[in-house]
Amino acid sequence: MSGPLDWRFMDIVAERSGQPIATCYQCRKCTAGCPTAFVMDYDPAQIVHMVQMGQRNALLSSQAIWMCVGCETCGTRCPNGICVGRINDALRQMAVEEGVRVGAPAVYQFHRSFLNNLRRFGRVHEISMIVEYKLRSLDLLSNLDLGAKMLLARKLPPLPQRIRGRQEVARIFETAGAQGPAKPPEEQP
Amino acid sequence: MSRAYAFYPGCTLHSTGVEYGVSARAVCRALGVELVEIEDWNCCGASSAHSLGGELADALPARNILLAQPQARDIAIPCAACYGRLSSADRRLREDEAFRRQMEEITGREYAGAARPRALLDILTSDFPPEELRARLRRPLAGLQPVSYYGCLLLRPPQIAGGWDDTEHPVKLDRLLGLLGAEPRPWTYATDCCGASMTLNRGDVVARLVGRLVDAAEDAGANCIVTACPLCQANLDGRQGRRPQPMPVFYVTELLGLAMGLEEVIGLFGRHIVDPRPLLRRLGLLP
Numbered sequence: 314m315s316g317p318l319d320w321r322f323m324d325i326v327a328e329r330s331g332q333p334i335a336t337c338y339q340c341r342k343c344t345a346g347c348p349t350a351f352v353m354d355y356d357p358a359q360i361v362h363m364v365q366m367g368q369r370n371a372l373l374s375s376q377a378i379w380m381c382v383g384c385e386t387c388g389t390r391c392p393n394g395i396c397v398g399r400i401n402d403a404l405r406q407m408a409v410e411e412g413v414r415v416g417a418p419a420v421y422q423f424h425r426s427f428l429n430n431l432r433r434f435g436r437v438h439e440i441s442m443i444v445e446y447k448l449r450s451l452d453l454l455s456n457l458d459l460g461a462k463m464l465l466a467r468k469l470p471p472l473p474q475r476i477r478g479r480q481e482v483a484r485i486f487e488t489a490g491a492q493g494p495a496k497p498p499e500e501q502p
Numbered sequence: 503m504s505r506a507y508a509f510y511p512g513c514t515l516h517s518t519g520v521e522y523g524v525s526a527r528a529v530c531r532a533l534g535v536e537l538v539e540i541e542d543w544n545c546c547g548a549s550s551a552h553s554l555g556g557e558l559a560d561a562l563p564a565r566n567i568l569l570a571q572p573q574a575r576d577i578a579i580p581c582a583a584c585y586g587r588l589s590s591a592d593r594r595l596r597e598d599e600a601f602r603r604q605m606e607e608i609t610g611r612e613y614a615g616a617a618r619p620r621a622l623l624d625i626l627t628s629d630f631p632p633e634e635l636r637a638r639l640r641r642p643l644a645g646l647q648p649v650s651y652y653g654c655l656l657l658r659p660p661q662i663a664g665g666w667d668d669t670e671h672p673v674k675l676d677r678l679l680g681l682l683g684a685e686p687r688p689w690t691y692a693t694d695c696c697g698a699s700m701t702l703n704r705g706d707v708v709a710r711l712v713g714r715l716v717d718a719a720e721d722a723g724a725n726c727i728v729t730a731c732p733l734c735q736a737n738l739d740g741r742q743g744r745r746p747q748p749m750p751v752f753y754v755t756e757l758l759g760l761a762m763g764l765e766e767v768i769g770l771f772g773r774h775i776v777d778p779r780p781l782l783r784r785l786g787l788l789p
Contacts (some may be wrong), residue, residue, distance in 0.1 A: 349707060380701055381551060382698075383549050383553070385654060386693075387657075387694065389659055389660060406554060409554060413707065417703075423703040424554045425554065428555065455702075459775075467520075468517055468520055468773065482562070485562055
């Protein structure tokens with residue numbers, strides 16, 4: 314862990330995530346059930362503790378907050394009603410807003426490509442979304458074998474479905490605020 | 503008897519989850535159930551909207567809830583992620599007046615609380631008396647030994663998605679499969695997450711999660727896995743890598759269709775990544 318402590322951090326994250334972070338007493342049930350804890354630099358219980366301890370910089374640049382798959386296991390089992398997944402959502406959004414170099418660029422680029430595609434068509438079109446993701450992440454060679462199998466099984470339609478209500482979707486993106494992926498503060502490497 | 507539901511297919515039912523869409527529609531038709539697709543529905547935002555978008559996570563699915571209001575019917579949702587997002591949005595529309603007004607203004611439609619989001623698996627296991635299903639069976643699934651796999655979001659978080667089956671030890675899918683003549687195997691991984699939302703960007707992590715699930719299914723003595731989510735199925739089916747004996751992964755609606763003898767469902771098995779037909783032939787379940 315590094316960087317200055319930010320003693321307002323817990324209140325800010327608690328407010329944004331809607332989670333009662335101060336009540337955590339480190340029973341670690343969240344971590345015991347987390348499917349991706351093995352690949353995190355800080356595990357879920359550590360994330361909560363670090364929020365309590367004002368470790369803003371270490372958390373916002375961590376890989377862990379991007380490795381959460383949002384499976385809701387932690388929140389379902391927490392005796393104090395804390396969902397670490399919601400905390401991770403808030404931390405990710407803060408990292409993007411503050412222009413922090415994100416700890417897992419590929420995950421960030423995937424979410425961004427997904428939302429851009431959704432905004433363009435109203436529904437997600439896999440092929441164009443994957444192309445955008447690959448160009449953004451420069452992760453060009455992964456999953457080609459699976460993609461070929463999916464194409465052979467006719468599971469990746471060539472054309473997108475455009476909905477009529479794209480204007481409404483555009484307005485939803487606008488009113489949802491600046492957190493959307495439309496204008497990231499900094500291009501990620 | 504006529505029964506009808508509003509239908510929110512979600513993006514994957516036209517692509518990687520095509521077998522789910524075809525089999526769900528075929529089974530419902532055979533059961534005399536009408537699925538009325540919500541007109542002009544949009545993507546629910548899935549994991550990406552709540553990861554990056556804050557308010558987007560409820561606002562995108564809320565449009566679909568509003569579009570479904572005139573139908574005034576429960577919304578049948580085949581995908582676990584869509585189900586979770588629409589359930590969260592419906593709750594928000596009910597409880598947060600400012601949010602509701604804003605969404606009503608954007609979409610020009612009124613919220614009446616008349617279209618409750620429900621998982622398709624909930625509908626299939628709660629709304630049909632066993633006798634009714636039994637009367638439709640043509641080919642009992644004898645010899646099929648599945649494990650029931652719910653994955654993450656069909657029942658979590660319990661305050662939003664739960665209530666229709668036990669959160670940690672769900673039983674309804676096992677019961678349904680038993681009714682179809684299969685012999686479901688007990689295991690403790692029914693609600694463990696398969697990691698589908700990272701399948702494109704962290705294939706290594708996902709391969710490990712899928713490997714663990716398939717290992718556990720083997721240890722339980724299963725010969726197949728049954729899902730009720732297009733993300734789970736595509737992930738489990740597509741991410742077994744070079745496993746010497748990959749395990750077939752079915753949609754619950756495919757097995758219903760097979761047991762009911764529906765031709766259009768039987769034609770779907772050739773589109774799986776792990777071909778289930780050798781297993782089905784060995785058990786004498788394919789015509």
